[in-house]
Every structure is written in C-alpha cells, then in structure tokens.
Amino acid sequence: MAISFLEGNEVIARAALAAGCNFFAGYPITPATTIFNTMLKLLPPSGGICMQGEDEIASIGFCLGASMAGMKAMTATSGPGISLYSEQISFAIGSEIPIVIVDVQRLGPSTGSATLGADGDIQFLRWGNSGGMPVITLCPADITDCFLLTIHAFNLAEEFRCPVFIAANKEIGMTRESIDFQSLTIPEIKTRRPAIRTADFQPFAVSSEKMVPDFLPIGDIIPVRQTSSTHGPDGYITNDPKTIESNRIRLVKKLETVASAHCYYEARPEQDADTLLIAYGVTARAARQAQQEAKQSGKPFSLLILKTLWPVPEDLIRKHAQGVKRVIVMEMNLGQYIREVERILPGITVLFFGQMNGRLITPTQIREFLDHG
C-alpha cells in the first residue's frame, strides 16, 4: 500500500496521461489552473505537447487541430471558459472530433466567485451547443472518480468520436484527498478505430452496422478532410436533406448506448425505504454521510449517486425509483438535473433541495430536508 495525498485536479491530469493523452492546451482560470500546471509537468518530458493559448477559444482550437492530426487531446477550464469554448464544442460534436473537456465548476453566473464551488453548469454543458446535439458528461464525486472517470472520458471520446465533459467542481478539483493508486483497477485503454486506407477514403462514411466513422489523421498518406459545415460522408458541404437528416439522427443515436453501456453510478438502496435521494458530485458525499446517520436513527433512505449525467441514465433512475413514495434531487445549484428526473418519473413526487452560496450542502441540511421537506 502506498497512499498519496493529491488534489482532484492533479489526479485528473495524471489519469489523462494514463489514458494516453499526449496533447493539452489551456488558458489559466481558477479553479482549473492546477490541471494545466500538472499537465505542464507531465507532458513535455514524456514527449507530449502542453500549450497555453492566447485565450480559451485558441486553447480548444489547438486541441481540435491536434486531435484531428491523431493526438489524444484534453483541455480544462471553468464556467467562463466553457462559454468561450461553446462554438468550438459545437464544431467538435458536429464534426466528430474526440476531445476531453474538464469543467472545474465555480460559482456563477459569469465571473462569479473564482474560489467557490458550484454545480451550476450541468444544463449548460448539455445544451451549450448550437443545434442541441447530445453530449457525454461524467461527474466525479471523489478522488478515485477523478482518476477512473477521466480514463473513461478518454475512452468514450475515442470510441464515439465526440467531446466528453468531466463536470468537476472546485470542491473536488482543489480538495486534496488520500488515494491508493495501487488499489485501482485501470480500465482498458481504447483508441479511435482506424479506417482502411483506400484512394476513395471518405472521412465521414459510416457502414450500416457501425455508428461512428473510422478515423484517419490529418497528415496521413491519404488526404483527410475535416469541416465545420454540414457535410456528407465525403466531408464536403451538402444540401441534400436526406444526407443531412440521417447524419443528424446518427449523432443523436450514436450516444444512446452510452446511457446503458457506459453508465457510471453508485447505488445504495435501503430495504423498505420510501425515499430515494439522487445526488451527484460533491453533494453525493454529504448524502452518503446523511444516509449513514439516517439509518442509525431508524429513518433509512435509498441513495443513487449519478456519475454519468449525460446522456441521462433513464432506465437506471426508473429502476431505483420503483416502489418509493418520493424522490428528492439535491444539487449545488437552484434546480437543474431535477428537470430530467421529473421528466423521467411522471406521477412520482419529485422534490428539490439545492443552494448556490459557495457552501457545501451539509449532511445536517439533507437530514432536515428529509425529515421536514
């Protein structure tokens, strides 16, 4: 056993390297800067590239260029930077560019509070792209999640050729925690599926049984096209409604399996409990403690901690809500993910508790809400 004591951000950076990340570009912003700092220590000596862009738009632009040239790229920022990334995120979604984007959330809106935590970007990450295409978002609750979910994020970005968000929080990214790396089972590392080199290579061609185009990098022997415009399989602009529609539907469908096959969560059911609490991120930790205390005082409740937020694990939520009288959603915002839970569970009482004041939701607050809410 060898216990280390590290910040969540540093562990995200180390996990990125373990996942094969060899390109990072970022722009300094609290509370995400220590990811950049760590990547700068890790990447250059190992032959990788770490760049500081002139702004967030450039930083993610570097990543998109490098990713299309075959590198595994990551960037990290906070809410204000996600705003600036937005158009590039839309590009990465529509043009199927693998990238991992870490959002170490801070209290918004806007400049907000640089050193206070929040989970205020959850719906923004989902809907912050023009066109409203779905995205993948993983949400760590602790230091172990920071490591494992970052590797999963790279694997998903590679497998599905899309941006994958890690929705961290100042309270996860900048909190130090003990971790035993040797005790972790590291997931198998995946890379995007290479295309067969043919003279008539089409960069966005998808065979019927697959949902994701095979990849050749810019710089390959075969010339490769990438474009942010609405394109057909050949990577040229198209106006054909059929081609456009089938491609848009594919962008939605290719992520459908993520909700089931790559749904990360922690279920802590209690027999005969009439309440299910759903939480994610740092709030899930207070919920765990509250659950233990509540059980000891004879008022057990079930707890479902979501680590895949998008696509919404609908079946999982339905399954765990079965037989309960009420579902309570707790978030470090004024009500975001509850919209999904309400949508999935018509006819069931869904209650909300949240706050946006820079303070953690406490186990005491959770128990009081469960007793009197």
Add this chain to the structure above:
Amino acid sequence: MDSLLNQNRPPAFCPGCTHEKIVRTLDRTFQNMGLSGNRISIVSDIGCSGLFDTFFHTHAFHGLHGRALTYAAGIKMARPELTVIAVMGDGGMGIGGAHLLAACRRNLDITLLILNNFNFGMTGGQFSATTPSDAVVGSGFLNRLETPMDICAVARAAGAPYAVQCSGYQPDLDRELEKAIRFPGFSIVDICGICTGRYVRKNRLTPERIDEIVKPSTPEYAGTLSDAPRKEYSHHYQELSRNLLPAEEPIGISPMFAPIRNTRQEIVILGSAGQRILTAGEILCLAGITSGLHATQKNEYNITVLTGPSISELILSPDNIDYTGIENPSVIIALAPEGVERRQTLFQNATPDTIIIHERNLAIPPHQATAIPMDCKGKGIKQQDRALAALGVLAGMNRVISMEMLQKAIELRFTEPIRTKSIHLIRDMV
C-alpha cells in the same frame, strides 16, 4: 508535378473575383515546390476564402470564423513535417485578431494567406478591419467612424518574423507564396484583391489601384521583418522539453505508525495569506496518513495573493471520508484575524473538548474550549512558519498526530535545508 486542384470541384467564385486567381497561383506554387497533397494541410475558416480548401486535393481543415490559426497551430505541433497553410479573409483576420497577434509572437512554421478584399463579401459587403473609411459599404456610415488596419504594420508590431503585402494580380505572386512557405517560421502574405460581387459595385478598385496600395518597395512590407533569426516554435519546444526531467511521482506513504485515535478528527487552521496555511494543512494530513488514516484537505482563500484570509479544513479518519466540510472541529488553530473573522461560529460551538491553539495576542471570539496560547512573536517565529509551529504544539500534546508522525511528514514533503529547519521548529514548540 501534377496540379493539386480538385478535379471534381472547380473553383466557384463570382465572375472576376481575385480569389480564383489566387487558387490557381497557389496550385502553381505547390507544383513549383514539388509538394504532394498529403504533405499539405490547408486550414480555412468562414467567408468566401473558406471555400479554398475544397478546391484542393490536400489535407483540409475548415473551421470557425477567425479561428483557422488555432487549428493550424494544433496540426503543426502534432505533425511538424506537414506544410500548413492557413487561409483567412480580412473578416476572419479581424474577428481572430488575438490569434493573429499570438501567432506573430509564437512563430510556428505556418503560412497565413489573408485574402484581403476590403469587405465581408458573403454576407452583403459590410465593412471589415481593412475597409477604407471613405468606401461605400453595406454597413451604412459605420465604416466612416473607424480607421482601417494595416495588416503588415500590425504584424510587425506584434513581432512577426515575416510579412509581405502583395497584389492578387502580380505576375510573380507564385514566387512570393513560395518564399513565404519556405520561410522557416510564421509568415503572412496579405494578398489584396477585388470583390466583384459586392465591393466594386459602389467603389472604384482596379488591379492598377491595388498596385498603388501595395508597397512592395518599402522594406517593412517585404518579407523578413526581424534582423535576428527567431527560433521556430515547435523546434524550440522540442529543444526546451528534451532535457526536462520526468515529473516526479506523487509521494507514496506506507503506514508505519499506530494512529493516536481511531476516530474521525476534524482540524481547522484559520490564518491569512502568506502564512503557509495550505502547506501546513497538507503536512498535517501526510502525518495522519503515516498512521494509516484517510485524509481530506478543503481550502478557502481569496483569489488575491499575500493578502486576505486563508483557511484549511482537514479531516483524518480511519474510514472513507465522505462529507469534506467541518462544523465542529476537535482542533482549531487560529493564527490571523482574517481567518478567525470568517469562522466566528466555530468558536461559539466549541466545547471544553475542543482545543484552540492560538497566537497569544490574537483576539478570538468568546468560547468554552481549552485554549493553548503560543508565543510565536516572542520566540521570533516569522509569519510564514507559524502554522507549522502550531502543528509542533499539537504533536507535542500528542493530539491528532504525534511528533514522530509530524517529523516523518516533514521529511516526505521538504528537502534540505527546509527539512532540518522545520524539524527544529516543531521540536522547539514542545
């Protein structure tokens, strides 16, 4: 060498547009240089110039308005062997101005062709960053309020090593393009041309007039700008990173002591920026880990450096630590009024079991805890050492951590001479 023009997609610009001439000249340049399509990446963005990549059989990356240089940088860093040509209009140059300035300073081996036709052709002839103030454009009187930008002068001021202004009509344009592409660094070719679809409908602009605008005879507009050759960014990056030592692995601790108490213990350090509160918090946790405990450290501070409160909340526990906040700490270390101010309620809630270690002359709110004053000021202990000194007091009482745990943590965290100095400091506090 064969033409790299895409046989299936002939250039499709408005009749008479200079862009088409430039497409053919660029193709001739590629042929002159003997470049094959798979050795070139054309990176374009939005507007009429954004059609460029589709006319060539090369690697192509067509992205967002004004951002071509950002993708080009990523591609060039990933594939230094590629010839990377970024193509922008005067519109993209304007919206991506920050990238242009940064690219000049960065000096990656990319060639930027600015197809400068003095207006936004595709959206209706609105004014761009290069539209003359007296031109009649689709933005009403607004261009009369602004002064057009001289691209090469701006590039020079930003530190560009190479910039040249050309006419899209000059017979030796292919040689100018080749010179720019061969330049081993960032090169800009500002190519002035005529937008037949929009601009010349209301403005007189001819190839002859463009010849007058272009000033190839003036040295600062003709090619290499800097006297001393600058290092190319990607080569320089390799040069500087080659000799870096691999990053250190995180400290790994195998538990070696028995814990003082096998229950959850919460400690809060209240101080001000500059007192090394966060480092002391880390050391306390490392000390706890040497006895096999789990640890968390949650910090709070202002974004300012060297001023304002600094608070570290630390938890040591034999079990996994879930909630990382602290409401009723067993130990409060109070070192500065800024931190105390932020956590008044901790003092109100303290019980006789709570220990408060505080600097002797620091005013703290009324409490019922057991107070342990220390006299850092009297002992001549500097501000930045007081948090560590307080850990010495705590370990001396054998509360939460022992002296040997604390010493071990210091040995793990610090190198000489700080290590020995710190060990002396904590031992002197007993």
